[in-house]
Amino acid sequence: MLDSSFDEFVAGHVAALDRYAYALTGDRYAxxxxxxxxxxxxxxxxxxxxxxxxxxxxxxxxxxRTYVSWWRxxxxxxxxxxxxxxxxxxxxxxxxxxxxxxxxRALRHLPPLQRAVLVxxxxxxxxDKEIAEMIGRSPATVRSLRHRALKALSDAIGIDATGEPxxxxxxxxxxxxxxx
Numbered sequence: 001m002l003d004s005s006f007d008e009f010v011a012g013h014v015a016a017l018d019r020y021a022y023a024l025t026g027d028r029y030a031x032x033x034x035x036x037x038x039x040x041x042x043x044x045x046x047x048x049x050x051x052x053x054x055x056x057x058x059x060x061x062x063x064x065r066t067y068v069s070w071w072r073x074x075x076x077x078x079x080x081x082x083x084x085x086x087x088x089x090x091x092x093x094x095x096x097x098x099x100x101x102x103x104x105r106a107l108r109h110l111p112p113l114q115r116a117v118l119v120x121x122x123x124x125x126x127x128d129k130e131i132a133e134m135i136g137r138s139p140a141t142v143r144s145l146r147h148r149a150l151k152a153l154s155d156a157i158g159i160d161a162t163g164e165p166x167x168x169x170x171x172x173x174x175x176x177x178x179x180x
Contacts, residue, residue: 006046009055010039017059023119024067026108034070038063060124064134068116106156114149117142 017038021031041062042049049058107115113135120131128139135142 003046005050006043009042009059013056013059014039016056017063020060020119020123021063021067023123024064024116026104026115034063034067037066041066061134064116064120068113068135102157103153106153109156110149110152114145114152117145118149121146 014035017035018031021034021038022028025031025034038059042055042059045058046055049055052058107118110118116135117131120126120134126134128142131142132139137145
């Protein structure tokens with residue numbers, strides 16, 4: 001039976017774990033599943049984790065590794081077909097929303113390991129060595145994955161390294177590009 005310290009940990013950290021999971025997966029339901037799986041694994045090791053003194057670090061590492069394991073198992077499955085396209089806005093009033101949706105869609109199309117490296121770098125502020133340990137690769141591979149991910153994002157969004165547009169998105173129409 002778990003003691004009340006685990007309940008307190010969950011109550012205090014579930015929101016942060018949920019945000020981290022959503023950043024990794026890009027999908028609300030997958031994020032919920034990832035948080036649940038992470039908490040199950042942390043609960044199983046709670047005595048050791050509590051004794052070591054860093055349950056938050058342990059939970060985020062477990063979540064990161066669980067996510068990497070999931071996409072390794074699922075990478076042979078076909079990609080789901082998106083049936084609903086986002087409506088195109090007629091005015092610039094929703095430009096920030098469109099930009100955020102464009103970025104989310106571009107992140108969703110990155111390979112999972114590249115997305116995980118970006119999340120580890122920019123959301124969790126892990127250095128290359130920490131990310132390399134979590135994904136079982138070298139720090140040089142982490143830098144390479146990050147470089148390729150940022151290049152793919154800039155190509156998908158349509159900007160160059162200076163922030164200048166390189167192409168018209170949606171053939172000049174405003175809004176979010178619809179994946180084909």
